[in-house]
Amino acid sequence: MAKSTNPDTPVAVKQRGVTMKDVAKHAGVSRTAVSFVLSNRENASISEETRTRINDAVQELGYRPNAGARALASRRSDWYGIVTEIVTAPFAVDIIKGAQDQAWLDRRFLLIAPSDQADAVGPNEGLEDAATEKLLEQRVEGLLYAATFHRGVHVPESANEVPTVLINCFDADGKLPSIVPDERAGGRVAVERLLQAGHTRIGVINLDPAIPAAVGRLEGAREALAVAGLELDPELVVSGYATADGGYEAACHILDRYPPQDRPTALFCLNDRMAMGAYDAIKERGLTIPGDIAVIGFDNQELIAAYLRPKLTTVALPFEKMGALGVQTLAALTAGQPILADQQLVDCPLLERSSV
Amino acid sequence: MAKSTNPDTPVAVKQRGVTMKDVAKHAGVSRTAVSFVLSNRENASISEETRTRINDAVQELGYRPNAGARALASRRSDWYGIVTEIVTAPFAVDIIKGAQDQAWLDRRFLLIAPSDQADAVGPNEGLEDAATEKLLEQRVEGLLYAATFHRGVHVPESANEVPTVLINCFDADGKLPSIVPDERAGGRVAVERLLQAGHTRIGVINLDPAIPAAVGRLEGAREALAVAGLELDPELVVSGYATADGGYEAACHILDRYPPQDRPTALFCLNDRMAMGAYDAIKERGLTIPGDIAVIGFDNQELIAAYLRPKLTTVALPFEKMGALGVQTLAALTAGQPILADQQLVDCPLLERSSV
């Protein structure tokens, strides 16, 4: 099987492409005519006959336009750049998917440049700037910045040279438009679901209380309770590391503190990984889900939520939608249209599975 | 969702950039001199003094080269394209990361184009061709195709126009070089680890026996056993759906078939999701991991393997390495260098955690 490849290409592969000139010659017309036909010019007067002759020539020769040359001549590039650490930490990969798909719909192209965890003051600090710089060298018409988790970020200076939109993060300096999840509404819908199932004593497994996700989700939870005339018992809110272990420990803490009759009957875990740990704590105590304890998560990490047993009911982060909305917003910006709002909130839908 | 946002809006943003001419004027030299300095031409005779004058001008004006124009003039584009369904199904996202990083090292750029599950004969069948076509329009110098799981694929005809390398898949028509995991060695190392821990009666939770991963891993398992003078008991090999539920059922099947003393003492799960299900089956029966039953997985899906309790020992798929190797191979190809082998196997390292 070990065959060495291609003996007859010496060095530097010839990008010998068919050009418009070739098409023109083959069709017996001028290059301009070809250009007119290919770009579907409105007021170009080309007879139907030559038009088809040109199209045939395009087919026969396998002509493929040169995007670079086109960009050079027309001074518009048909592409956006996205700078993201998602390539490194794929948690929010659906942002890319959503953006990619939307761009594709708009016949645009997404250049993806990696960044390390943004604002990391470590050795790789320059990477983000370099990525932005590289994208601008490609003459992207707009920039997107996407983060793996909702937070404030600083974008490089040069991002101001083209329209820029932030996805799943916001400009700490407050100048750029951003698309973020509506954490508060998400927290509300989660707790509403628990209330609706009859739970009134609800434990909360919290994230680092300082991050936007925790603040918003908790606030939403309080709102939902308030509507029902209830309050959030501070004793039932336990923070932990945002991991399965952290969730396990927090759940143990909550479950063991009370005698069975006073125990909360539901747990709102502020992310799915912690819910995963909570599952273990609950099962370990011989309790069932959702019979004895209902569990609701947040994030909808497929690998966890869909594969836990029972499958986890959770609130989904609208990554894909945010990605698409980011591109739409960028399209509006580059077209000079006004933007609806500086910060667009996107709904976090509840995903019913079997843990409530 | 995903409503198309008017692609042909006229009001294009002026990409008013500083050009070489501006730099030249500002430095009081010719544009050629600037070009020579910026491209570090070997035998260009430019005095040290004008050289610094030019560099200063570049700084002061914030000149940024136009990648498109450069590509047009030099007929080389500094970028590769990668067509992949990974954007849709992020399982193997590290391939992109590895490729991206390696490309970045080579000062190249990766254009990522989405494809649906390849060879899907569904409604989206054309997407892959379209993606390839778009990439060729950008004049990529080489193409990568990456799959989420190891399998044979067909690539579009036009891929033959530039050097092409397949990652985590292979050309069903046998013409293109590919980078795939060494499944067999992975299966071997997994079972070797179990043997080393003293297990001789090993159950195997198998995937769809037809796919390359299952074939290779099972073969490797047999080899390892053979070295130890053992054989694989066909009764201990149970196939199931490649999900947690599938793993759960298969594990139940194996565990319940024998009385405790005849029961296998270890399970080799051919992927981590199935191991996740197996965990449940084992715990449900009051057995401990790894005390009563050792479990070893395959794939190293971080979200599962690192968060299961106990953490799962598993064989990692070398996605990142495959991505990097893919780019390296492509670089060699585009440089006209011969390729080592048509199919390169990449090692699957064992990741020790706590389940053996």
Add this chain to the structure above:
DNA sequence: TCCGGAAGGTAACGCGCGTTACCAACGCAG
């Protein structure tokens, strides 16, 4: 008859850059 206009094109410029060919000035040996 002449004029006007539409239909069906084409020549030529420039986008920003890499690259080749050429040129002026200078030093220095013969």
Add this chain to the structure above:
DNA sequence: CTGCGTTGGTAACGCGCGTTACCTTCCGGA
């Protein structure tokens, strides 16, 4: 003085394409 190599540059072409200005017919009406 001539000849010749070296140093330090520059003019000009072309990459593939969008675009503008212009140029020919041809036809119908006054």
